[in-house]
Amino acid sequence: MEKVALAFAVGGLLCVIAQLVVDLTGTNPANVMVLSVSVGAALSGLGIYGPLAKFAGAGASVPLTGFGHSLVQGMLEDAGQTGFSGILSGGLRATAIGLTTAILFGYLMAVVSNPKG
Amino acid sequence: MSAASSKRLGKQTLRFDNPVVLTHASTVVGRKESQGPLGKDFDLVEPDSMVGEKSFEKAEVKMLEEACSLVLGKGRYTAGQIDILVAGDLLNQIISSNYVARTLSIPFLGLYGACSTFAEGLALSGILIDGGYAQKVLAVTSSHHDSAERQYRYPTEFGGQRPPAAQWTVTAAGAAIVEAMGDGPLLTHATIGSVFDMGIKDANNMGAAMAPAAASTIEAHFRDTVRTLDYYDAVVTGDLGIVGQRVLKQLLAQKGLTLGDKHWDCGIMIYDKSQDTHAGGSGCGCSAAVFCGHIIKRMRKGEIRRVLLVATGALHSPCAVQQGESIPGIAHAVAVEYA
Numbered sequence: 001m002e003k004v005a006l007a008f009a010v011g012g013l014l015c016v017i018a019q020l021v022v023d024l025t026g027t028n029p030a031n032v033m034v035l036s037v038s039v040g041a042a043l044s045g046l047g048i049y050g051p052l053a054k055f056a057g058a059g060a061s062v063p064l065t066g067f068g069h070s071l072v073q074g075m076l077e078d079a080g081q082t083g084f085s086g087i088l089s090g091g092l093r094a095t096a097i098g099l100t101t102a103i104l105f106g107y108l109m110a111v112v113s114n115p116k117g
Numbered sequence: 118m119s120a121a122s123s124k125r126l127g128k129q130t131l132r133f134d135n136p137v138v139l140t141h142a143s144t145v146v147g148r149k150e151s152q153g154p155l156g157k158d159f160d161l162v163e164p165d166s167m168v169g170e171k172s173f174e175k176a177e178v179k180m181l182e183e184a185c186s187l188v189l190g191k192g193r194y195t196a197g198q199i200d201i202l203v204a205g206d207l208l209n210q211i212i213s214s215n216y217v218a219r220t221l222s223i224p225f226l227g228l229y230g231a232c233s234t235f236a237e238g239l240a241l242s243g244i245l246i247d248g249g250y251a252q253k254v255l256a257v258t259s260s261h262h263d264s265a266e267r268q269y270r271y272p273t274e275f276g277g278q279r280p281p282a283a284q285w286t287v288t289a290a291g292a293a294i295v296e297a298m299g300d301g302p303l304l305t306h307a308t309i310g311s312v313f314d315m316g317i318k319d320a321n322n323m324g325a326a327m328a329p330a331a332a333s334t335i336e337a338h339f340r341d342t343v344r345t346l347d348y349y350d351a352v353v354t355g356d357l358g359i360v361g362q363r364v365l366k367q368l369l370a371q372k373g374l375t376l377g378d379k380h381w382d383c384g385i386m387i388y389d390k391s392q393d394t395h396a397g398g399s400g401c402g403c404s405a406a407v408f409c410g411h412i413i414k415r416m417r418k419g420e421i422r423r424v425l426l427v428a429t430g431a432l433h434s435p436c437a438v439q440q441g442e443s444i445p446g447i448a449h450a451v452a453v454e455y456a
Contacts, residue, residue, distance in 0.1 A: 026319065029277060115276040116166055117263055 007059035010052070014063045033064055040068025070094045124247075127341030129334070130308045131240070133247035139239075139453060140299040142409035143187035145180045147262070147288030150398075150406065153388045158410040159289075160187050166263055166288065173273070174212060177261035177290075181206075181217045184290035185257055192294050196221040199294070200251035203241050205234040206401055207260050207286075208268055214257075223255060232327075232355050233310070233430030234258045235291060235405040236449040240307035242295035243451065252297045259290035260400030269320065269435055283321050284358055285394035287387060291405025302416050302424075306452040308338040312432065314445035320433055324361025324384075324396060327429040327446035331357060332368035334448040335427055339374065342452075350421040352376060353412065354448075355404035355428035356384030358397035383407035404428040416455065423454035 018032055027035070040063075043049040049069040053060040060066050074094025078086030092099070124132050144159045151162040161183060168176040181204075189196060202221060204214035205228030218225035230237040238256035245251040263273040265286040271277045295304065310330055317326040331354050339345065346352070357365055362382050369376055383404045384397035408426055415421050429448040438444065 026321075110274075113276075115274055117266070117273040 003057055006055065007057045010056035010059035011063055012059075014060070014065055018063075036064035037068040037071070040065030041072045042068070044069040044072040067095060067098065070098070126306070127337065129310070129337045130306055130341035131244065132306050132342075133243045133304060135247045135249070136298060137243045137246045137304040138296050138299045138301045139293055139304060139413070140296050140301040141188050141191040141294040142413045143184050143191060143292050144406045144410040145184045145187070145290045146402075146406055146410075147180075149262075149285070149392060149394075150287060150289055150387060153392060155387055155407060155411045158414050159406060160184075160410070163288075166261075173261055173263035173267065174208065177206070177208075177213045177259055177264050177288075178216045180261070180288075180290040181213055181257060181259045181292075182220055184259070184292040185217060185221060185255065188255070188257075188292040188294055194253070194294070196223055199223045199253050199255045201226060201245055202255045202257070203228060203238045203245075204255075204257045205229050205238065206258060207231065207265050213259055213261075213264075217257065221255075228258075230401075230428075230447060230449065231430030231432050232260075232399055232401055232403065233428040233447055233449050234401040235408065236307075236355070236426055236428035236451050239293070239295065239304060239426070239451045239453075240309060240449055242293075243304040243307050246295055246297050249297075254295045255292065256295055257290065257292040258401040258405045260286055260288065260402035262286045262288045262400075265400060269433060284323060284356065284384065284396045284399040285388065286400040287356075287384075287398040287403040287406065289400075289402030289406035291402060291409040293409055302413070302453045302455050304451055304453055306338070306342060306450075308334055308341065308450040310334040310337075310448040310450070312445045312447050314443055316443045318438060318441075318443045320431075320438070320444065322360070323399065323431040323433070323444070323446075324356070324358035325364050326444055327431050327448065328357055328361045328364035328368060330446035331361075331365050331427055331429045331448040332372070334450050335369065335425070336372050336374065338425065338427075338450045338452075346374060346376065346379060349379065349423045349425045349452075349454075351379055351381050351412075352425045352427060353381045353383060353404075353408070355382075355430070356397065356399040357382050357429060358384045358399070360396060361429075386411070399431075416453070423452070426451050426453060 071091040075090035078090030145161045146159045148164040170176045202223035206213040242254040313330040387398040388394040427450040
């Protein structure tokens with residue numbers, strides 16, 4: 001139960017930060033998403049995001065910052081095993097399931113729904 | 118003073134010495150507009166935003182066609198009897214107007230003035246009629262909330278969230294027949310506006326961006342015609358919204374013009390606060406529908422006799438803005454009055 005509460009709090013806080021960026025700087029949603037991935041990647045490389053993910057579980061891995069974290073960790077793992085080419089292959093390998101799921105469900109939703117505003 | 122020079126007043130105003138009569142007008146609006154305070158003044162309501170068509174763009178063309186058909190019916194004219202079609206809209210290549218022109222097959226002059234298009238169209242109609250170049254002109258314009266969203270922001274089908282401070286593009290088409298003779302209010306003057314750029318890059322702050330252009334055109338009109346504010350029953354701007362209206366009043370007060378209650382804004386009039394449209398309505402269809410629907414009706418009833426329509430346009434290009442450009446504004450004024 002405590003894990004659930006932590007996940008909720010940390011995930012929520014990451015989203016609040018993103019919302020503040022939208023409200024206070026007028027950055028458009030697409031740019032905020034890219035920023036989130038980039039910040040997550042940077043924090044991952046600096047060794048900060050790893051401990052956060054251990055602490056908050058899905059609260060850190062589900063938001064887009066977690067995606068940036070997966071990208072960087074995948075690159076580091078593959079680089080450790082196959083050298084330089086691992087930097088190129090690792091990111092997409094580690095996020096393959098997430099990306100495919102997003103594309104698949106996005107496509108299915110577009111087929112069955114028709115937002116009219 | 119020669120006869121030729123008296124047609125130009127000052128730097129920006131054109132005077133129409135021959136009768137230029139606005140004989141018929143019609144409007145087609147969407148559901149939100151029909152639910153607003155002016156709902157009863159519109160001729161036809163299309164509650165389905167797609168109007169039974171496959172895309173919002175096709176729906177906008179359909180609404181324009183319906184408005185043209187209605188106004189031609191009121192005048193008992195066929196399209197073939199109209200000399201020139203003057204039309205514009207918000208979309209790239211002004212496609213709504215192009216495809217209506219295709220349907221009607223009337224010699225066509227396409228316009229782009231963003232939300233100032235309807236006044237620009239009436240001004241051009243006045244020039245054509247007064248100059249003897251046409252006996253009957255059909256001036257039309259439209260906007261559609263969802264085709265505008267695709268054009269300027271994100272497609273509605275994308276399902277993204279709107280920022281809270283934005284204006285709501287009006288879904289409406291307005292059509293007017295302007296003739297060299299007939300019954301109706303007269304177009305007597307047109308004041309052609311210049312472009313003003315206040316350096317505003319935020320597409321959510323368009324009212325404030327357009328207010329200086331409106332103030333400039335209004336001031337030029339009164340200076341050129343040597344008329345005072347008392348002459349008109351109302352000075353009607355297109356879509357300054359609540360913020361823009363405030364800025365306009367301040368700017369005009371500095372030039373000694375106090376609009377007070379005589380200032381009406383179509384963007385504020387067309388929606389009610391409960392409709393969640395924040396700063397108000399915008400789009401070419403806004404001023405066209407409010408003018409062709411509500412204002413003309415009140416003029417015909419004799420409630421108001423003399424109106425200065427000042428449609429304001431924010432010349433927003435998403436491409437230019439992405440390259441770091443700001444959004445300039447323009448406003449055109451036409452005097453519509455009973456003698």
